[in-house]
Amino acid sequence: MSLSIQQKFEAPAMPRSDDGRRRKPTRIQSLRQGEIIKAGLEVFARYGFKGATIDQIAEKAGMSKTNLLYYYRCKEDIYLSVLQRTLEMWIAPLEEMRADGDPALEIRAYIARKIRFSREHAVASRVFAMEILQGAPNLERVIRDDIRAHVEERAAVIRAWADAGKIRKIDPYHLFFTIWAATQTYADFSSQIAAILDKPALDGGDFDAAEETLCDLILNGLLPG
Amino acid sequence: MSLSIQQKFEAPAMPRSDDGRRRKPTRIQSLRQGEIIKAGLEVFARYGFKGATIDQIAEKAGMSKTNLLYYYRCKEDIYLSVLQRTLEMWIAPLEEMRADGDPALEIRAYIARKIRFSREHAVASRVFAMEILQGAPNLERVIRDDIRAHVEERAAVIRAWADAGKIRKIDPYHLFFTIWAATQTYADFSSQIAAILDKPALDGGDFDAAEETLCDLILNGLLPG
Amino acid sequence: MSLSIQQKFEAPAMPRSDDGRRRKPTRIQSLRQGEIIKAGLEVFARYGFKGATIDQIAEKAGMSKTNLLYYYRCKEDIYLSVLQRTLEMWIAPLEEMRADGDPALEIRAYIARKIRFSREHAVASRVFAMEILQGAPNLERVIRDDIRAHVEERAAVIRAWADAGKIRKIDPYHLFFTIWAATQTYADFSSQIAAILDKPALDGGDFDAAEETLCDLILNGLLPG
Amino acid sequence: MSLSIQQKFEAPAMPRSDDGRRRKPTRIQSLRQGEIIKAGLEVFARYGFKGATIDQIAEKAGMSKTNLLYYYRCKEDIYLSVLQRTLEMWIAPLEEMRADGDPALEIRAYIARKIRFSREHAVASRVFAMEILQGAPNLERVIRDDIRAHVEERAAVIRAWADAGKIRKIDPYHLFFTIWAATQTYADFSSQIAAILDKPALDGGDFDAAEETLCDLILNGLLPG
């Protein structure tokens, strides 16, 4: 699947060939852009778009600000690239849910993937969350245009399971909203959760417990008595 | 209950009496401060701390920037006041859950209160969420010191219900994390949800559906088969 | 003697009678103005004109800023009043030097008066010094117009003593400049002097030693061998 | 000798190499910093720290405010650099006084150097004076820690001369205070002196007369009858 946030998105600052078309990025360009995205992910996650500074990103990426601006025209372009990346990561787990599988197994696996995402890509999750929180100015369109369709497909699966009596009747959309929220919270609100658990930070055991509790709750809630 | 984020918190720019204690705020002071908090809530929710500008808040509050700074020494003080307000609103629903009530009713009522909060105070919820998202720099301590204890009390209730066989065994903390996430998402991530539902914004019916789905799911999940 | 810095000087903010003439200041007006001048002296001495704030002065004077501005139209007026005061204090010691006295005694007494001034009115001395340092924008005229004449009178005394062979020939102006500088330095530069002497602040003994050393030096330097 | 006001002092805004050490300043950096210090000297001398504005300094230095802030992180850093410069100039004349020289010649030469400093670097002298006047907040430590020792060395020379009967017994510290004050006054208080002498400004003849009068007075005062 290819989701694209915006057109301006597809073309960073890179020089063009004489006829105005973009050239294929050189090896070093791809390399540097990857470093920048990685650095940007961390900085945007912590400080938000306005709060982040190009200097911070450049430093974390180990290059000068001016050099960074050689690869990305402006701050917003970095941000959009970062968002694009998070978007792809966000959608991935959903893709794998299969209509012909066993509902319990499929749902359990989906929850597991989402929890793993929160655990391994908490920073990306937070960038995504912050964008949504602010009204999703850069994501609204792509969500409405592309992601909605994907969700609709999966919702149909849920609905089919319910119609077949394999799970209780439930609004599939709100089921997804609940699963998303309940899994992502371990990335997005981990500082609150860690504070409540009186730990310095969440560890592997916490994520395991989260997954188990959540699977129990949801599967018990979903499966027919 | 009185939660206090910080000491500096307790006193805006207002003049003091000779002995250094705060005087009782005049009517107009309370009025203006209320207007500022209200405006700040909206602006901080949309743009985050760094992204918000005093000018925006002042304009929304219908006063000049300088006048606003007559009531709050600096931007951070406004923000802390706003956070304080959201914190109090956030904790309130938890307080009402009663150990001697019927588990199903109590949990259902708790979820309803949380959903109502998301519906009626979405802006406050977002400010709170954004603070947590950024690592809760201003809330970490009060969560660890005060809120944790409150949650522990309610967790004990859940545990007691489970021990009495009234509900299934479940980790009470993760249950709360799930409920919080699943309810607050309708405030914090409403723009995503609305986009998925292909609506311009969430309406009352959406919140009702959310509440119903969530109650079904959680209660089915919790109550003994 | 009456030295007047400027015309605007003669009339603070005080209300006028109906025919526009100033009224005689009431007792409370004189009282408050005295408090303000005293406070202003300290604040201007420490922070300079720009660095001083009306708030600081008001606080030190124990009144509200607005109230202070009831007595003085603006910051500059306070400053000018303060300067006026320092000017009068500065000129006083010079007035007492008598032509018909014994040169040694007169000069010794003059130095003693100047040292006493530095000791007892260090703050005023510093305000005066700071004004001069900045080019004496408010004092230049009155120095040229009034003080110069006073100095000229005393210079004539010195010259007469020299002509009479009571003291060596010396340029009387530069003699005064030396005495002024050498005595005032114990007020104006006391922080440097205290640091060199490795003390927290100058004490009575230091001023005594200063006076003695200075008198010895100058009298030995002046009196005919 | 190397006097250092503060650590923060040693490094303007300039970029660092990866290991955090400062790089050698480029030619243009040294150039611009010199221009800034020169401009700062004049502006701080006239208006004091608070009274001076970065804009004024930038304009005098012939660059934009922002560009100036590219070289110095903040106003205080400029000021500290300026102070550092004046400090070095202030201490220099003291260093050359030699114990094995003839007292009369050495003292005369010292006075001459101090007068020359007042004449040629009046602006620096005033910046230094203003700092001291305000309580030497930035110089107190370096005076107490470093300069005091230098003065102590020279004081020992004076004391040795006195013990050897080459000059009268005198407190060497207060002797220095007098010489400093009496020479620096021609820089610091030149506007007052010029007004008393009824001249627009001091000229070479005035400094010569000052030097001569002062040398006469002090040497007559010091040398054994």
Next chain:
DNA sequence: GATGAATGAGGCTTCATTCAT
């Protein structure tokens, strides 16, 4: 007399971005 409320100008600093090398 005295104080609370309000304002506008000005100053410091940050930061994205552009220019030159």
Next chain:
DNA sequence: CATGAATGAAGCCTCATTCAT
């Protein structure tokens, strides 16, 4: 490719001063 130099817009905050009670 990469960096140093330069800029302008914008934001926070201070402060003298005025208005209204």
